[in-house]
Amino acid sequence: MVSIDVWNASVDFPIFDAKSRSMKKALLSKAGGKIGTDSKVPIIEALRDITLSLKEGDRVGLVGHNGAGKSTLLRLLSGIYEPTRGQAEIRGKVAPVFDLGVGMDQEISGYENILIRGLFLGMSRKQMQKRVDDIAEFTELGNYLSMPLRTYSTGMRVRLALGVVTSIDPEILLLDEGIGAVDAAFLDKARDRLFDLVQRSGLLVFASHSDDLLLELCSSAIWMDKGEIRQQGSLRDVLTSYKGKDPFESVSHETLQRLGHEPAAANSQDKA
Numbered sequence: 001m002v003s004i005d006v007w008n009a010s011v012d013f014p015i016f017d018a019k020s021r022s023m024k025k026a027l028l029s030k031a032g033g034k035i036g037t038d039s040k041v042p043i044i045e046a047l048r049d050i051t052l053s054l055k056e057g058d059r060v061g062l063v064g065h066n067g068a069g070k071s072t073l074l075r076l077l078s079g080i081y082e083p084t085r086g087q088a089e090i091r092g093k094v095a096p097v098f099d100l101g102v103g104m105d106q107e108i109s110g111y112e113n114i115l116i117r118g119l120f121l122g123m124s125r126k127q128m129q130k131r132v133d134d135i136a137e138f139t140e141l142g143n144y145l146s147m148p149l150r151t152y153s154t155g156m157r158v159r160l161a162l163g164v165v166t167s168i169d170p171e172i173l174l175l176d177e178g179i180g181a182v183d184a185a186f187l188d189k190a191r192d193r194l195f196d197l198v199q200r201s202g203l204l205v206f207a208s209h210s211d212d213l214l215l216e217l218c219s220s221a222i223w224m225d226k227g228e229i230r231q232q233g234s235l236r237d238v239l240t241s242y243k244g245k246d247p248f249e250s251v252s253h254e255t256l257q258r259l260g261h262e263p264a265a266a267n268s269q270d271k272a
């Protein structure tokens with residue numbers, strides 16, 4: 001059974017090269033996590049006293065301002081970061097998709113990168129070999145797939161990375177917003193694959209600043225604020241508190257249609 005449980009977890013980052021007064025002062029003036037100044041070394045408290053319990057079937061959106069702790073929380077939930085205090089227990093195989101380019105090698109071909117990236121995301125060699133043709137077709141990269149990755153444009157890299165990421169079968173899928181930042185035309189093409197990916201993943205946590213993507217992929221949400229959970233609940237409730245207005249008022253017409261909400265009906269309270 002897939003699940004993630006976190007009890008009173010905190011993640012601190014000591015900044016060893018920020019000893020001078022001016023640096024401390026500069027750090028103190030920045031937005032983001034709290035900066036402790038009790039010790040000689042400034043400490044950024046990226047996460048403080050996080051308690052949450054996620055189970056199979058959960059589709060959780062992570063929202064919050066820049067530096068609120070969303071990426072750090074994703075790394076804690078993936079097991080990449082150990083809590084400085086408290087505990088985290090992760091049951092299930094995690095596919096962390098924080099940066100589309102991670103796990104790619106410049107010197108090897110697109111085909112070889114498909115395999116390597118798939119292994120990195122927890123798939124077996126056999127599973128990836130079965131998916132190669134489908135991924136190749138999706139990317140529309142043709143003969144380029146036999147060329148080294150360093151010959152690709154940025155957009156071509158994104159196509160390849162997105163093709164691989166949307167082909168995996170994750171138990172726990174942790175997505176950072178980068179995936180929403182890809183070229184709009186290609187995202188349109190990738191949308192169905194992304195949706196299918198989320199459908200077949202056991203548990204999703206998705207950090208994003210895009211209401212449209214959150215509404216399409218998530219049903220509940222966590223609002224992070226200065227390293228703490230400020231609110232947790234249904235996606236619509238959390239987004240309404242965070243943004244100060246109902247997200248259905250500003251979401252695009254296309255998204256409303258995809259969600260099966262006509263604009264006129266979307267304002268009624270019983271739709272969620």
Ligand SMILES: Nc1ncnc2c1ncn2[C@@H]1O[C@H](COP(=O)(O)OP(=O)(O)OP(=O)(O)O)[C@@H](O)[C@H]1O
Nearest residue numbers: 013032033044046065066067068069070071072073
């Ligand atoms: N490796 C690190 N070393 C030091 N401080 C860090 C590190 N990673 C994150 N932080 C700090 O932790 C806090 C939370 O950062 P995090 O990246 O989790 O925020 P975020 O909510 O994902 O922000 P954004 O929306 O801008 O991506 C910030 O104050 C940031 O400066």
